[in-house]
Amino acid sequence: MDFGSIVGHKEITEHLKSLIQNNRVNHAYIFDGPKGIGKMTLAKAFAKTLNCEKGGTEPCNSCISCKTFDQDNNPDVIYVTHKTAGITVEDVREQIVKNIALRPYRNRYKIFIIADAHKMNIAAQNTFLKSLEEPPAYAVFILLSENSNSFLVTVLSRCVMFKLRPLPYDTVAGYISRTKGIDYDEALLCSRYSMGNIGKAEELALSEDFSRLRDESADIALRIEDADMIELYDIIDGIREDRVKLGQILENIYMLYRDALVYIKTGDEKRLIQPDKIYPISHIAEKSGASALIRRCEAIEDTGVKLRNNGNAQLLLEALFFKIKEK
Ligand SMILES: [Zn+2]
Structure with a gap:
């Protein structure tokens, strides 16, 4: 674990190394970006380097x-955890406030890595603020966040924020193919599918279900295209029970519609996320047209949100399929 082994995010790693080199380390950082983008890896490399006794930039x-x-x-690197859905006042009090006054055991810094920091509720943030406002010289906070909008302005103003962006597709594909021994084209597909999110791409590449689910989803997308009402209800019956799988199927169909849209607009197979599914994609493109595809993608997004909020799968799928079939 060091900066050199981090894939991508070069500007951020160089910036962090220069802070260490020039002795300008701040008390608090926010690493912000979606799940799987590499926030924890970056935080670990930073924390380990900060406390290395040799004092270098690696x-x-x-x-x-x-x-x-x-x-x-390492007793001076504390991973703040939480047992409930959010980070509570109790979590902050027990793991940060009570701990911060104790000097580091043997290292220069006492580092608190707070995963899911965006899940700190307002009361917890206010409790945290006391530690953040007057930190001892040795304290460093690294907040990992998927949504920096959830922080109080008073917290934000005391943190240096780094936004982690998706990586180029070939960078992710090269890394996965090299380290996991996966065929490059397969790795590239996972990289595109995850929009350059290295953690998600890796998960897909290692998943036994991913390829099978893509096939199944492509079949369903084709069936929907030519289905009458009876057939539509058959499809719904086949997919509504397993909500996790249903979410994945809808995501796959969304990706096919996205590809069909790109295919209509550019005619370029190289721009497709799933070039191996050119047949359903070209068929869908031909039958539906661009504006219908945009409407369908929006409808799937909307359905996904409602499903995650425990909406009734049967009713949501009926509404979705009617919208998809609407001319
Ligand atoms: Zn060391």
Whole structure:
């Protein structure tokens, strides 16, 4: 675990290294970006380097601090956790406020890595603010967030924010194909499918279900295209029970519609996320047209949100399929 082994995010890693080199480390950082983008990896490289006894811009991997860090056993790097859906006042009080006054055991910094920091409720943020406002010289907070809009302005104003962006598709594909021994084209498909999100791409590449579900979804998308009412209800009966799988099927169909739209607009197969599904894609493109596809994508997004909020799958699917079939 060091900066050198991080895939992409070069500007951020160079910036963090220069802060360490110039002794300009702030008390609090927010690493913001979607799940799987690499926030924790970056936080670990930063924390390990900060506390390395050699004091360089990369961890030495041989001092006690580096070694205990690698064993998840460095007493001066604290991973703030939470048992409930959100981070509560109690979590902040027990793991940060009570802890911060104690000097580091043996390292220069005492580092708090707060995963899911966007889930800190307002009361918890206010409690955290007290530690953030007057931190001891040795304290560093690294907040990992999927939604920086959830922070109070008073918290935001005391943190340095880094936004982690998706990586180029070939960078992600090259990395996955190299490290997981996966065929490059397959890795590229996963990379595109995840929109350059390295964690998600890796998950897809290693999933046994992904390829099978893509096939099944392509079949369903084709059936919908030519279905009458009876057939539509048959499709609904076949997919409504397993909500997790249903979510994935809808996401897959969304991706096919997106590809069909790109195919209509550019005619370029190289721009498709799933070039291996050119047949359903060209057929869907021919039958529906661009504006219908845009409407369909919006309808799927809307259905996905309602399904995640525990909406009735049968009713939502009926409404969705009627919209899809609407001329
Ligand atoms: Zn070291």
